[in-house]
Amino acid sequence: SQKIEQNSEALNIQEGKTATLTCNYTNYSPAYLQWYRQDPGRGPVFLLLIRENEKEKRKERLKVTFDTTLKQSLFHITASQPADSATYLCALDRDTSGTYKYIFGTGTRLKVLA
């Protein structure tokens, strides 16, 4: 079955450094992959989407890469700030039927230390 994995351990980094989060998947070839941010007690907020034919996507301090050979996506936050502390989820589309159903990872909790 399709499986998506994120590092369940929290990631602590110093303010100003680059945070890198990993998302690995198996048994599927998604057309695209998404990244979301979730704060405690809130719903996830969409950040970025990257398609299978794109190697890299950027938005302000965020960068996402997508390696379909390794079946992996990396999510980078440059010049990290304490306000970036949150849980980050990756998700991939489960099928190509047009119903836009997704599988979500369990998320990686990021803590940026001042």
Add this chain to the structure above:
Amino acid sequence: SQTIHQWPATLVQPVGSPLSLECTVEGTSNPNLYWYRQAAGRGLQLLFYSVGIGQISSEVPQNLSASRPQDRQFILSSKKLLLSDSGFYLCAWGTGDTQYFGPGTRLTVL
């Protein structure tokens, strides 16, 4: 702009009681609508999705049901809650390859 509402924000219910959670979307037409559950320390689990009024697909067999009586209204229900139904319930809408989530309902079944 589009807005998604969910209520109530928190709910504490006894085992065996009924449940009704409501979700409404503003500012868009004919969206795909989704219900997810997020248990503590676990990922988002898709429960139901709908591509139109009266069209509901269930992802996980359980004692929950969903209905879409209007284009922008999605309701999650149960006749008798179980302890295992506790969790954070999220409604989401999408018109393409992106989903937008509501604020969620924290349900505790005692």
